[in-house]
Amino acid sequence: MSGLTRCLGSSIGRKGLMGITGILLSLFLIAHLIGNLLVFAGQDAVNHYAHALKANAALLWFMRGGLFLVFATHVYLALSLTAENRRARPVKYVQEHTQVASLASRTMVLTGLLVLAYLIFHLLHLTKGVIGHEAWSSKLPDGSQDVYTMVVLGFKSPILSGVYLVSMALLYLHLSHGLKSFWQSLGWNHPVYRPLFEKIGTGLAAILVIGFASIPLTILLGVIQLPGGGN
Amino acid sequence: MKLTLHIWRQKDAQDKGGMVRYEVDGVSEHSSFLEMLDVLNDGLIEKGQDPVAFDSDCREGICGMCSLVINGRPHGPWTATTVCQLHMRAYRDGDTIYIEPWRAKSFPVLKDLIVDRSSFDRIQQAGGYVSVNTGNAVDANCLPIGKPAADQAFDAAHCIGCGACVAACKNASAMLFVSAKVGQFAVLPQGQTERKERVLSMVEQMDKEGFGNCTNQYECEAACPKEISADFMRMMNLDYFKSSATTS
Ligand code: HEM
Ligand code: FES
Numbered sequence: 425m426s427g428l429t430r431c432l433g434s435s436i437g438r439k440g441l442m443g444i445t446g447i448l449l450s451l452f453l454i455a456h457l458i459g460n461l462l463v464f465a466g467q468d469a470v471n472h473y474a475h476a477l478k479a480n481a482a483l484l485w486f487m488r489g490g491l492f493l494v495f496a497t498h499v500y501l502a503l504s505l506t507a508e509n510r511r512a513r514p515v516k517y518v519q520e521h522t523q524v525a526s527l528a529s530r531t532m533v534l535t536g537l538l539v540l541a542y543l544i545f546h547l548l549h550l551t552k553g554v555i556g557h558e559a560w561s562s563k564l565p566d567g568s569q570d571v572y573t574m575v576v577l578g579f580k581s582p583i584l585s586g587v588y589l590v591s592m593a594l595l596y597l598h599l600s601h602g603l604k605s606f607w608q609s610l611g612w613n614h615p616v617y618r619p620l621f622e623k624i625g626t627g628l629a630a631i632l633v634i635g636f637a638s639i640p641l642t643i644l645l646g647v648i649q650l651p652g653g654g655n
Numbered sequence: 656m657k658l659t660l661h662i663w664r665q666k667d668a669q670d671k672g673g674m675v676r677y678e679v680d681g682v683s684e685h686s687s688f689l690e691m692l693d694v695l696n697d698g699l700i701e702k703g704q705d706p707v708a709f710d711s712d713c714r715e716g717i718c719g720m721c722s723l724v725i726n727g728r729p730h731g732p733w734t735a736t737t738v739c740q741l742h743m744r745a746y747r748d749g750d751t752i753y754i755e756p757w758r759a760k761s762f763p764v765l766k767d768l769i770v771d772r773s774s775f776d777r778i779q780q781a782g783g784y785v786s787v788n789t790g791n792a793v794d795a796n797c798l799p800i801g802k803p804a805a806d807q808a809f810d811a812a813h814c815i816g817c818g819a820c821v822a823a824c825k826n827a828s829a830m831l832f833v834s835a836k837v838g839q840f841a842v843l844p845q846g847q848t849e850r851k852e853r854v855l856s857m858v859e860q861m862d863k864e865g866f867g868n869c870t871n872q873y874e875c876e877a878a879c880p881k882e883i884s885a886d887f888m889r890m891m892n893l894d895y896f897k898s899s900a901t902t903s
Contacts, residue, residue, distance in 0.1 A: 431899035434858055435828075435868040436892055505868045509826035512760050512867030518661070518674055519753040521727025525825060525872035532870065605871040608885075611893025615886055 435508075438501050443606035445498035450603065450628070452491060457635045464642075467572040467651050471564065474571040499540060506533045528601040535598040542591035549578065556584060576643055576650050585640035592637045599629035656682050656748035660695065662707055663755045665764050668771075672764065674753070688731060688741040689714060689721065692754075708767040714739040716880065719815030722822070723768055724755040729819035729878045737817065737880040757818050759827035761864045772818050774864040775832060779816075781860035782853040783836040785845045804842040811839035813881040823878030826867030831875035833861050834887035841894060851898035858895055 431437035459477075462469040477484060522530070545555070553560030559577035562570040579585045603625030607613040613621060642648045657680045665672030679695045686694070689711050696706035712720040721739040725731035731741045746752065754768065762770040800808075813835075820831035837854050840846025846853070869888060876885040 427899040427902045430855070430859075430902075431896065434895070434899075435862050435866075436858055436895045437899065439868055440892070440896060509828075509867035509870075512827035512865060513758050514760050515758055517724060517727055517755055517758055518663075519724075519727035519755070522825075523728070523823075523874055523877040525874050529870060529872045530825065601871075608871045608889050609869075609892060611889055611896060613886075613889045 435505075438505060439609045442498065442501045442505070443609035445494045445501070446602050446606050448494045449491075449498060450599065450632070452494075453632050454628075457632055460639060461635060463572065463575060463639055463648060467570075470572045470575070471568075471570065475568060499536070502533060502536055526601060528597045529605070531597060532601060535594045538594045539591065539598055542587070542594070545587065546591075549584070550574070556581070573650060575639070576648060579640040579643035582644065585644050588640045589637055592633045595636075596629055596633040599632065600626055603629050656684065656743070656746070656750075658682055658691075658746065658749075659751040661751070661753045662768070663764075664707070664767055665756075666766065668763055668765055674755075682743055684742070684744040684746075686743050687714070687739060688723075688725070688743060688745075689739050691743055708769050710769050711739055716740040717815060719817035722757050722770065722772075722817055722819070724757065724822055726753050729757065729822040730817075730880050734877075735880055735882050737815075740880075757822040759818075759821050759866065761827070761829070761866050762818060762821060770818075772816075774866075775816050775818060775829070777864065778829070778833055778857055778860045779836060782849065782856040785840060786849060787845065789845075798844060800843060807842050808839050810884065811835045811887055814839075814879075814883050815881060817880065819878045819880060820875035820883075821866065823874040824867065824869075825872060825874060826870055828869045828875070829861050829864070829866040830869040830888045830891070831879060831883055831885065833857050834891035835883045837891050837894065838887040841890065850894070851902055854891060854894045854898050855902060858891075 432441065459473055462473050528535070549555040550560070556574075556578045559574045560569075562573035562577065564570045579588070604622050605625075607618070607621045607625070639648075657678065660677045660679060661674045662677060663672060664675045677695060679691065679698070682691050682694060689709070692707060692709060699706045710720045710722050712718045714721070716737040716739060719737075721737050722729075723731070723738045725738065725741075730736060730738045732745055733741055756762075756764050756768045757770045757772075759770075761774040762772055765771050811834075814832060816832060816836075818829075818832065821827050821829050824830075837857055840853065841850060871885075873885045876883065
Protein backbone atom coordinates (compact mmCIF):
# COMPACT_ATOMS: atom_id res chain seq x y z
CA MET A 425 0.00 0.00 0.00
CA SER A 426 1.50 3.32 -0.97
CA GLY A 427 1.90 6.00 1.67
CA LEU A 428 -0.64 8.29 0.07
CA THR A 429 -3.47 5.75 -0.26
CA ARG A 430 -2.83 4.54 3.27
CA CYS A 431 -2.93 8.12 4.49
CA LEU A 432 -6.15 8.98 2.62
CA GLY A 433 -7.87 5.92 4.04
CA SER A 434 -6.95 6.71 7.64
CA SER A 435 -8.78 8.83 10.18
CA ILE A 436 -5.92 11.34 10.34
CA GLY A 437 -5.55 11.56 6.57
CA ARG A 438 -9.25 12.13 5.97
CA LYS A 439 -9.33 14.75 8.72
CA GLY A 440 -6.39 16.45 7.02
CA LEU A 441 -8.20 16.44 3.69
CA MET A 442 -11.24 17.87 5.45
CA GLY A 443 -8.97 20.69 6.62
CA ILE A 444 -7.43 21.29 3.18
CA THR A 445 -10.82 21.36 1.45
CA GLY A 446 -12.08 23.66 4.21
CA ILE A 447 -9.15 26.04 3.57
CA LEU A 448 -9.77 25.97 -0.20
CA LEU A 449 -13.45 26.76 0.32
CA SER A 450 -12.51 29.59 2.65
CA LEU A 451 -10.03 30.98 0.09
CA PHE A 452 -12.85 30.96 -2.43
CA LEU A 453 -15.01 32.82 0.07
CA ILE A 454 -12.29 35.50 0.46
CA ALA A 455 -12.13 36.00 -3.31
CA HIS A 456 -15.91 35.98 -3.60
CA LEU A 457 -16.22 38.58 -0.84
CA ILE A 458 -13.71 40.92 -2.47
CA GLY A 459 -15.71 40.71 -5.70
CA ASN A 460 -19.02 41.30 -3.90
CA LEU A 461 -17.76 44.34 -2.03
CA LEU A 462 -17.52 46.11 -5.41
CA VAL A 463 -21.22 46.81 -4.85
CA PHE A 464 -20.02 49.64 -2.64
CA ALA A 465 -17.97 51.01 -5.56
CA GLY A 466 -21.15 51.45 -7.58
CA GLN A 467 -23.07 50.05 -10.54
CA ASP A 468 -20.28 50.19 -13.14
CA ALA A 469 -17.67 48.52 -10.95
CA VAL A 470 -19.86 45.48 -10.18
CA ASN A 471 -21.10 45.11 -13.71
CA HIS A 472 -17.59 45.29 -15.16
CA TYR A 473 -16.44 42.65 -12.70
CA ALA A 474 -19.42 40.38 -13.42
CA HIS A 475 -19.07 40.69 -17.17
CA ALA A 476 -15.31 40.10 -17.02
CA LEU A 477 -15.95 36.87 -15.07
CA LYS A 478 -18.54 35.68 -17.58
CA ALA A 479 -16.39 36.67 -20.57
CA ASN A 480 -13.78 34.06 -19.73
CA ALA A 481 -15.99 30.98 -19.99
CA ALA A 482 -13.13 28.47 -19.90
CA LEU A 483 -11.72 29.88 -16.67
CA LEU A 484 -15.18 30.22 -15.15
CA TRP A 485 -16.06 26.59 -15.81
CA PHE A 486 -12.66 25.41 -14.64
CA MET A 487 -13.16 27.28 -11.35
CA ARG A 488 -16.72 26.01 -11.02
CA GLY A 489 -15.61 22.43 -11.64
CA GLY A 490 -12.77 22.70 -9.14
CA LEU A 491 -15.02 24.24 -6.53
CA PHE A 492 -17.61 21.55 -7.05
CA LEU A 493 -14.99 18.82 -6.54
CA VAL A 494 -13.62 20.47 -3.41
CA PHE A 495 -17.09 21.00 -2.02
CA ALA A 496 -18.21 17.46 -2.80
CA THR A 497 -15.08 16.05 -1.15
CA HIS A 498 -15.64 18.18 1.95
CA VAL A 499 -19.28 17.13 2.27
CA TYR A 500 -18.56 13.46 1.52
CA LEU A 501 -15.82 13.34 4.17
CA ALA A 502 -18.01 15.24 6.63
CA LEU A 503 -20.84 12.75 6.28
CA SER A 504 -18.70 9.61 6.31
CA LEU A 505 -16.53 10.71 9.26
CA THR A 506 -19.62 11.77 11.20
CA ALA A 507 -21.33 8.44 10.50
CA GLU A 508 -18.22 6.63 11.82
CA ASN A 509 -18.21 8.84 14.90
CA ARG A 510 -21.83 7.96 15.65
CA ARG A 511 -21.07 4.25 15.22
CA ALA A 512 -18.10 4.55 17.59
CA ARG A 513 -20.50 5.25 20.47
CA PRO A 514 -23.57 3.05 19.95
CA VAL A 515 -24.88 3.51 23.51
CA LYS A 516 -25.21 7.14 24.62
CA TYR A 517 -24.58 8.43 28.13
CA VAL A 518 -27.65 8.88 30.29
CA GLN A 519 -25.96 11.99 31.71
CA GLU A 520 -24.19 13.85 28.93
CA HIS A 521 -21.71 16.50 30.06
CA THR A 522 -19.61 18.94 28.06
CA GLN A 523 -16.56 20.62 29.56
CA VAL A 524 -14.88 22.60 26.80
CA ALA A 525 -16.35 21.75 23.39
CA SER A 526 -17.97 24.87 21.91
CA LEU A 527 -21.50 24.94 20.55
CA ALA A 528 -20.00 25.59 17.11
CA SER A 529 -17.81 22.48 17.31
CA ARG A 530 -20.76 20.31 18.34
CA THR A 531 -22.97 21.45 15.48
CA MET A 532 -20.53 21.27 12.55
CA VAL A 533 -22.55 18.79 10.46
CA LEU A 534 -25.77 20.67 11.11
CA THR A 535 -24.34 24.11 10.27
CA GLY A 536 -22.50 22.56 7.31
CA LEU A 537 -25.67 21.01 5.90
CA LEU A 538 -27.61 24.25 6.40
CA VAL A 539 -24.84 26.14 4.59
CA LEU A 540 -25.21 23.59 1.78
CA ALA A 541 -28.97 24.22 1.65
CA TYR A 542 -28.27 27.96 1.63
CA LEU A 543 -25.79 27.52 -1.22
CA ILE A 544 -28.42 25.81 -3.36
CA PHE A 545 -30.86 28.61 -2.57
CA HIS A 546 -28.19 31.21 -3.38
CA LEU A 547 -27.45 29.63 -6.78
CA LEU A 548 -31.17 29.42 -7.60
CA HIS A 549 -31.51 33.06 -6.62
CA LEU A 550 -28.60 35.05 -8.01
CA THR A 551 -27.01 32.64 -10.51
CA LYS A 552 -30.05 31.00 -12.12
CA GLY A 553 -32.77 33.53 -11.33
CA VAL A 554 -35.31 30.85 -10.45
CA ILE A 555 -36.01 32.76 -7.24
CA GLY A 556 -36.52 36.53 -7.70
CA HIS A 557 -36.72 36.23 -11.47
CA GLU A 558 -37.86 39.80 -12.04
CA ALA A 559 -34.80 41.40 -10.40
CA TRP A 560 -32.56 38.83 -12.09
CA SER A 561 -33.88 39.93 -15.50
CA SER A 562 -32.70 43.54 -15.02
CA LYS A 563 -30.90 44.70 -18.16
CA LEU A 564 -28.42 47.43 -18.95
CA PRO A 565 -29.16 49.63 -22.01
CA ASP A 566 -26.80 47.41 -24.08
CA GLY A 567 -28.97 44.40 -23.28
CA SER A 568 -26.50 42.69 -20.91
CA GLN A 569 -27.46 41.65 -17.37
CA ASP A 570 -27.47 44.49 -14.82
CA VAL A 571 -25.98 42.66 -11.84
CA TYR A 572 -26.00 45.76 -9.64
CA THR A 573 -29.74 46.34 -10.05
CA MET A 574 -30.43 42.62 -9.63
CA VAL A 575 -28.61 42.61 -6.27
CA VAL A 576 -30.14 45.83 -4.94
CA LEU A 577 -33.68 44.96 -6.05
CA GLY A 578 -33.30 41.43 -4.71
CA PHE A 579 -32.11 42.42 -1.27
CA LYS A 580 -34.83 45.01 -0.85
CA SER A 581 -37.00 42.05 0.05
CA PRO A 582 -36.71 41.59 3.83
CA ILE A 583 -37.51 37.90 3.42
CA LEU A 584 -34.73 37.25 0.92
CA SER A 585 -32.28 39.39 2.90
CA GLY A 586 -33.37 37.59 6.05
CA VAL A 587 -32.50 34.22 4.55
CA TYR A 588 -29.03 35.55 3.69
CA LEU A 589 -28.45 37.07 7.12
CA VAL A 590 -29.50 33.92 8.98
CA SER A 591 -27.32 31.83 6.65
CA MET A 592 -24.36 34.06 7.36
CA ALA A 593 -24.85 33.53 11.10
CA LEU A 594 -24.77 29.78 10.46
CA LEU A 595 -21.67 30.13 8.29
CA TYR A 596 -20.04 32.05 11.13
CA LEU A 597 -20.71 29.18 13.52
CA HIS A 598 -19.21 26.74 11.03
CA LEU A 599 -16.13 28.81 10.34
CA SER A 600 -15.54 29.89 13.93
CA HIS A 601 -14.73 26.27 14.74
CA GLY A 602 -13.47 25.21 11.31
CA LEU A 603 -10.90 27.95 10.89
CA LYS A 604 -9.43 27.17 14.32
CA SER A 605 -9.65 23.43 13.84
CA PHE A 606 -7.74 22.90 10.59
CA TRP A 607 -4.43 24.11 12.06
CA GLN A 608 -4.58 21.19 14.47
CA SER A 609 -5.79 18.66 11.87
CA LEU A 610 -2.82 19.52 9.68
CA GLY A 611 -0.32 19.55 12.54
CA TRP A 612 0.57 23.24 12.26
CA ASN A 613 -0.89 24.26 15.60
CA HIS A 614 2.41 24.46 17.53
CA PRO A 615 1.83 25.98 21.00
CA VAL A 616 4.02 28.94 20.04
CA TYR A 617 1.65 29.86 17.18
CA ARG A 618 -1.59 28.45 18.52
CA PRO A 619 -2.92 31.68 20.08
CA LEU A 620 -2.08 33.60 16.90
CA PHE A 621 -3.60 30.96 14.61
CA GLU A 622 -6.78 30.85 16.70
CA LYS A 623 -7.09 34.63 16.45
CA ILE A 624 -6.55 34.50 12.69
CA GLY A 625 -9.23 31.81 12.45
CA THR A 626 -11.89 33.61 14.46
CA GLY A 627 -10.94 36.96 12.94
CA LEU A 628 -11.20 35.66 9.39
CA ALA A 629 -14.54 33.99 10.14
CA ALA A 630 -15.87 37.30 11.50
CA ILE A 631 -14.50 39.40 8.61
CA LEU A 632 -15.96 37.05 6.00
CA VAL A 633 -19.38 36.90 7.56
CA ILE A 634 -19.64 40.60 8.43
CA GLY A 635 -18.43 41.43 4.92
CA PHE A 636 -21.04 39.25 3.22
CA ALA A 637 -23.82 40.37 5.57
CA SER A 638 -22.99 44.05 5.02
CA ILE A 639 -24.47 43.91 1.52
CA PRO A 640 -28.06 42.86 2.32
CA LEU A 641 -27.92 45.00 5.48
CA THR A 642 -26.90 48.23 3.76
CA ILE A 643 -29.44 47.62 0.99
CA LEU A 644 -32.23 47.01 3.53
CA LEU A 645 -31.22 50.20 5.35
CA GLY A 646 -31.26 52.14 2.09
CA VAL A 647 -27.55 53.02 2.21
CA ILE A 648 -27.04 51.38 -1.16
CA GLN A 649 -29.71 52.43 -3.63
CA LEU A 650 -30.84 51.68 -7.15
CA PRO A 651 -29.08 53.55 -9.97
CA GLY A 652 -30.40 57.10 -9.91
CA GLY A 653 -31.20 56.76 -6.22
CA GLY A 654 -34.69 55.34 -6.84
CA ASN A 655 -36.39 53.04 -4.40
CA MET B 656 -24.21 11.57 54.35
CA LYS B 657 -27.06 10.04 52.40
CA LEU B 658 -26.89 9.72 48.61
CA THR B 659 -29.08 8.62 45.75
CA LEU B 660 -27.16 6.67 43.12
CA HIS B 661 -28.22 5.76 39.61
CA ILE B 662 -25.89 3.01 38.46
CA TRP B 663 -25.61 1.18 35.14
CA ARG B 664 -26.30 -2.51 35.74
CA GLN B 665 -25.65 -5.06 33.02
CA LYS B 666 -25.38 -8.81 33.71
CA ASP B 667 -22.93 -9.61 30.93
CA ALA B 668 -21.76 -8.46 27.51
CA GLN B 669 -25.00 -9.68 25.88
CA ASP B 670 -27.43 -8.14 28.37
CA LYS B 671 -29.12 -4.90 27.35
CA GLY B 672 -28.57 -3.28 30.74
CA GLY B 673 -30.12 -0.23 32.34
CA MET B 674 -29.87 2.31 35.15
CA VAL B 675 -30.83 1.11 38.65
CA ARG B 676 -31.50 3.44 41.58
CA TYR B 677 -29.87 2.87 44.98
CA GLU B 678 -29.82 4.75 48.28
CA VAL B 679 -26.68 4.69 50.44
CA ASP B 680 -26.62 6.04 53.95
CA GLY B 681 -23.82 6.76 56.41
CA VAL B 682 -21.20 7.64 53.79
CA SER B 683 -18.20 9.40 55.37
CA GLU B 684 -16.96 12.48 53.57
CA HIS B 685 -13.45 11.17 54.31
CA SER B 686 -13.99 8.05 52.27
CA SER B 687 -13.03 7.79 48.64
CA PHE B 688 -15.59 7.38 45.87
CA LEU B 689 -14.67 3.73 45.42
CA GLU B 690 -14.95 3.12 49.17
CA MET B 691 -18.45 4.56 48.96
CA LEU B 692 -19.22 1.94 46.31
CA ASP B 693 -17.66 -0.70 48.58
CA VAL B 694 -20.14 0.36 51.29
CA LEU B 695 -22.99 0.07 48.80
CA ASN B 696 -21.77 -3.39 47.76
CA ASP B 697 -21.49 -4.60 51.39
CA GLY B 698 -25.14 -3.71 51.79
CA LEU B 699 -26.10 -5.48 48.55
CA ILE B 700 -24.18 -8.62 49.54
CA GLU B 701 -25.88 -8.65 52.97
CA LYS B 702 -29.23 -8.55 51.21
CA GLY B 703 -28.14 -11.44 49.00
CA GLN B 704 -27.99 -9.27 45.87
CA ASP B 705 -25.34 -9.12 43.19
CA PRO B 706 -22.77 -6.40 44.05
CA VAL B 707 -22.01 -3.67 41.49
CA ALA B 708 -18.98 -4.72 39.41
CA PHE B 709 -16.40 -1.99 38.83
CA ASP B 710 -12.68 -1.95 38.03
CA SER B 711 -9.94 -0.79 40.38
CA ASP B 712 -6.48 -1.92 41.35
CA CYS B 713 -3.90 0.43 42.83
CA ARG B 714 -6.39 2.96 44.20
CA GLU B 715 -3.60 5.50 44.16
CA GLY B 716 -4.01 6.97 40.70
CA ILE B 717 -1.27 5.16 38.81
CA CYS B 718 -2.59 1.96 37.29
CA GLY B 719 -5.44 3.26 35.13
CA MET B 720 -7.90 0.53 36.06
CA CYS B 721 -10.62 2.63 37.66
CA SER B 722 -13.03 3.87 35.04
CA LEU B 723 -16.33 5.45 35.99
CA VAL B 724 -18.26 8.20 34.28
CA ILE B 725 -19.77 10.23 37.10
CA ASN B 726 -22.56 12.66 36.22
CA GLY B 727 -21.29 12.61 32.63
CA ARG B 728 -17.61 13.21 33.50
CA PRO B 729 -15.01 10.46 33.22
CA HIS B 730 -13.29 10.15 36.65
CA GLY B 731 -15.75 12.62 38.15
CA PRO B 732 -15.66 16.32 38.96
CA TRP B 733 -12.04 16.87 40.06
CA THR B 734 -9.51 17.82 37.41
CA ALA B 735 -6.36 15.74 37.01
CA THR B 736 -7.75 13.09 39.37
CA THR B 737 -8.60 9.45 38.79
CA VAL B 738 -11.84 8.25 40.34
CA CYS B 739 -9.92 6.22 42.95
CA GLN B 740 -8.44 9.52 44.17
CA LEU B 741 -11.79 11.28 44.21
CA HIS B 742 -13.10 11.85 47.72
CA MET B 743 -16.64 12.06 48.95
CA ARG B 744 -16.07 15.58 50.25
CA ALA B 745 -16.71 16.52 46.62
CA TYR B 746 -20.39 15.75 47.37
CA ARG B 747 -23.06 16.96 49.76
CA ASP B 748 -25.66 15.14 51.77
CA GLY B 749 -28.69 14.42 49.60
CA ASP B 750 -26.83 14.53 46.25
CA THR B 751 -27.90 12.40 43.31
CA ILE B 752 -25.05 10.75 41.41
CA TYR B 753 -25.17 8.99 38.04
CA ILE B 754 -22.51 6.34 37.48
CA GLU B 755 -21.96 4.86 34.03
CA PRO B 756 -19.25 2.84 32.30
CA TRP B 757 -16.92 4.22 29.59
CA ARG B 758 -19.07 4.34 26.45
CA ALA B 759 -17.44 3.29 23.18
CA LYS B 760 -17.94 0.52 20.66
CA SER B 761 -14.26 -0.35 21.11
CA PHE B 762 -14.72 -0.64 24.90
CA PRO B 763 -17.55 -3.19 25.16
CA VAL B 764 -19.16 -3.51 28.59
CA LEU B 765 -18.35 -6.85 30.22
CA LYS B 766 -20.47 -6.40 33.34
CA ASP B 767 -22.00 -3.36 35.04
CA LEU B 768 -19.27 -0.70 35.05
CA ILE B 769 -16.44 -2.88 33.77
CA VAL B 770 -15.39 -2.46 30.14
CA ASP B 771 -12.97 -4.43 28.00
CA ARG B 772 -10.05 -2.15 27.09
CA SER B 773 -7.97 -4.72 25.24
CA SER B 774 -8.31 -2.54 22.10
CA PHE B 775 -5.74 -0.26 23.80
CA ASP B 776 -3.43 -3.25 24.33
CA ARG B 777 -3.65 -4.14 20.64
CA ILE B 778 -2.77 -0.56 19.68
CA GLN B 779 0.25 -0.73 21.98
CA GLN B 780 1.27 -4.07 20.51
CA ALA B 781 1.12 -2.57 17.03
CA GLY B 782 4.13 -0.36 17.75
CA GLY B 783 4.12 1.26 21.17
CA TYR B 784 7.56 -0.08 22.09
CA VAL B 785 11.25 0.12 21.27
CA SER B 786 12.72 -3.15 19.94
CA VAL B 787 16.18 -3.02 21.44
CA ASN B 788 17.42 -4.96 24.36
CA THR B 789 17.96 -2.23 26.92
CA GLY B 790 19.82 -4.45 29.37
CA ASN B 791 20.35 -3.06 32.84
CA ALA B 792 19.72 0.57 33.71
CA VAL B 793 22.70 2.54 32.44
CA ASP B 794 24.50 5.32 34.27
CA ALA B 795 22.67 8.61 34.36
CA ASN B 796 23.51 10.98 31.49
CA CYS B 797 25.27 8.22 29.59
CA LEU B 798 22.96 8.99 26.68
CA PRO B 799 22.70 12.76 26.29
CA ILE B 800 19.07 13.89 26.00
CA GLY B 801 18.16 17.56 26.23
CA LYS B 802 15.94 18.72 29.06
CA PRO B 803 13.04 19.80 26.80
CA ALA B 804 13.01 16.42 25.04
CA ALA B 805 13.24 14.56 28.34
CA ASP B 806 10.40 16.64 29.78
CA GLN B 807 8.23 16.11 26.74
CA ALA B 808 8.76 12.36 26.74
CA PHE B 809 8.03 12.29 30.46
CA ASP B 810 4.81 14.30 30.02
CA ALA B 811 3.59 11.80 27.43
CA ALA B 812 4.69 8.86 29.54
CA HIS B 813 2.33 10.01 32.29
CA CYS B 814 -0.51 8.39 30.35
CA ILE B 815 -1.87 5.47 32.39
CA GLY B 816 -4.01 4.16 29.53
CA CYS B 817 -7.25 4.43 31.49
CA GLY B 818 -9.34 5.42 28.45
CA ALA B 819 -10.97 8.52 29.94
CA CYS B 820 -10.05 10.38 26.74
CA VAL B 821 -12.18 7.98 24.70
CA ALA B 822 -14.98 8.15 27.25
CA ALA B 823 -14.98 11.95 27.21
CA CYS B 824 -14.64 12.42 23.45
CA LYS B 825 -17.90 13.22 21.67
CA ASN B 826 -16.72 10.85 18.91
CA ALA B 827 -15.17 8.16 21.13
CA SER B 828 -11.81 8.87 19.49
CA ALA B 829 -8.62 7.40 20.94
CA MET B 830 -6.34 10.12 19.56
CA LEU B 831 -5.08 11.41 22.91
CA PHE B 832 -4.08 7.96 24.16
CA VAL B 833 -2.39 6.98 20.91
CA SER B 834 -0.64 10.34 20.60
CA ALA B 835 0.79 9.96 24.12
CA LYS B 836 2.06 6.47 23.33
CA VAL B 837 3.58 7.69 20.05
CA GLY B 838 4.80 10.93 21.61
CA GLN B 839 6.73 9.37 24.49
CA PHE B 840 9.23 7.95 22.00
CA ALA B 841 9.04 10.54 19.24
CA VAL B 842 11.62 12.89 20.78
CA LEU B 843 13.97 10.32 22.31
CA PRO B 844 16.97 8.92 20.43
CA GLN B 845 15.85 5.35 21.28
CA GLY B 846 12.57 5.98 19.52
CA GLN B 847 13.95 7.13 16.18
CA THR B 848 14.70 3.79 14.49
CA GLU B 849 11.07 2.69 14.46
CA ARG B 850 9.57 6.15 14.45
CA LYS B 851 7.75 5.95 11.11
CA GLU B 852 6.43 2.41 11.43
CA ARG B 853 5.34 3.17 14.97
CA VAL B 854 3.01 6.02 14.13
CA LEU B 855 1.73 4.38 10.94
CA SER B 856 0.98 1.02 12.58
CA MET B 857 -0.51 2.43 15.77
CA VAL B 858 -2.85 4.74 13.87
CA GLU B 859 -3.82 1.88 11.56
CA GLN B 860 -4.65 -0.30 14.56
CA MET B 861 -6.55 2.58 16.20
CA ASP B 862 -8.72 2.90 13.07
CA LYS B 863 -9.22 -0.87 12.87
CA GLU B 864 -10.49 -0.98 16.44
CA GLY B 865 -13.40 1.27 15.44
CA PHE B 866 -12.67 4.38 17.50
CA GLY B 867 -14.17 7.63 16.19
CA ASN B 868 -12.39 10.51 14.44
CA CYS B 869 -11.03 13.53 16.29
CA THR B 870 -12.87 16.83 15.75
CA ASN B 871 -10.47 18.98 17.79
CA GLN B 872 -12.85 19.70 20.66
CA TYR B 873 -10.33 18.74 23.37
CA GLU B 874 -12.83 17.13 25.74
CA CYS B 875 -10.16 14.41 26.09
CA GLU B 876 -7.55 16.84 27.40
CA ALA B 877 -10.05 18.29 29.89
CA ALA B 878 -10.93 14.82 31.21
CA CYS B 879 -7.43 13.31 31.31
CA PRO B 880 -6.42 12.52 34.91
CA LYS B 881 -2.77 12.86 33.87
CA GLU B 882 -3.25 16.14 31.96
CA ILE B 883 -1.82 14.81 28.69
CA SER B 884 -1.70 17.81 26.35
CA ALA B 885 -3.74 17.96 23.15
CA ASP B 886 -0.49 19.11 21.55
CA PHE B 887 0.59 15.47 21.37
CA MET B 888 -2.27 14.97 18.90
CA ARG B 889 -0.99 17.87 16.81
CA MET B 890 2.47 16.28 16.83
CA MET B 891 1.09 12.88 15.93
CA ASN B 892 -0.87 14.35 13.00
CA LEU B 893 2.30 15.93 11.63
CA ASP B 894 4.35 12.81 12.31
CA TYR B 895 1.71 10.72 10.56
CA PHE B 896 1.70 12.93 7.43
CA LYS B 897 5.51 13.01 7.23
CA SER B 898 5.78 9.27 7.78
CA SER B 899 3.10 8.49 5.17
CA ALA B 900 4.76 10.76 2.63
CA THR B 901 8.14 9.09 3.05
CA THR B 902 7.11 5.43 3.33
CA SER B 903 6.42 3.31 0.27
C1 HEM C 1 -18.68 27.53 2.41
C2 HEM C 1 -18.59 26.29 2.67
C3 HEM C 1 -17.74 25.67 3.75
C4 HEM C 1 -16.56 26.10 4.30
C5 HEM C 1 -15.77 27.36 3.97
C6 HEM C 1 -16.18 25.12 5.29
C7 HEM C 1 -15.03 25.18 6.06
C8 HEM C 1 -14.62 24.22 6.96
C9 HEM C 1 -13.37 24.21 7.66
C10 HEM C 1 -12.26 25.24 7.53
C11 HEM C 1 -13.36 23.10 8.45
C12 HEM C 1 -12.25 22.65 9.39
C13 HEM C 1 -11.56 21.41 8.95
C14 HEM C 1 -10.68 20.81 10.02
O1 HEM C 1 -11.07 20.69 11.16
O2 HEM C 1 -9.55 20.42 9.70
C15 HEM C 1 -14.60 22.43 8.26
C16 HEM C 1 -14.97 21.27 8.92
C17 HEM C 1 -16.16 20.62 8.74
N1 HEM C 1 -17.15 20.93 7.83
FE1 HEM C 1 -17.14 22.51 6.58
N2 HEM C 1 -17.11 24.11 5.34
C18 HEM C 1 -18.08 24.42 4.40
C19 HEM C 1 -19.21 23.66 4.10
C20 HEM C 1 -19.57 22.48 4.74
C21 HEM C 1 -20.70 21.68 4.38
C22 HEM C 1 -21.67 21.95 3.23
C23 HEM C 1 -20.74 20.64 5.23
C24 HEM C 1 -21.81 19.57 5.17
C25 HEM C 1 -22.01 18.64 5.99
C26 HEM C 1 -19.63 20.79 6.16
C27 HEM C 1 -19.33 19.96 7.24
C28 HEM C 1 -18.18 20.02 7.99
C29 HEM C 1 -17.84 19.11 9.06
C30 HEM C 1 -18.69 17.95 9.59
C31 HEM C 1 -16.57 19.47 9.51
C32 HEM C 1 -15.72 18.76 10.54
C33 HEM C 1 -15.95 19.35 11.84
C34 HEM C 1 -14.88 19.02 12.80
O3 HEM C 1 -13.88 18.40 12.48
O4 HEM C 1 -15.09 19.44 13.93
N3 HEM C 1 -18.93 21.91 5.82
N4 HEM C 1 -15.36 23.12 7.34
S1 FES D 1 -7.36 2.24 40.65
FE1 FES D 1 -5.36 2.54 39.82
S2 FES D 1 -5.60 4.46 38.93
FE2 FES D 1 -7.49 4.27 39.95
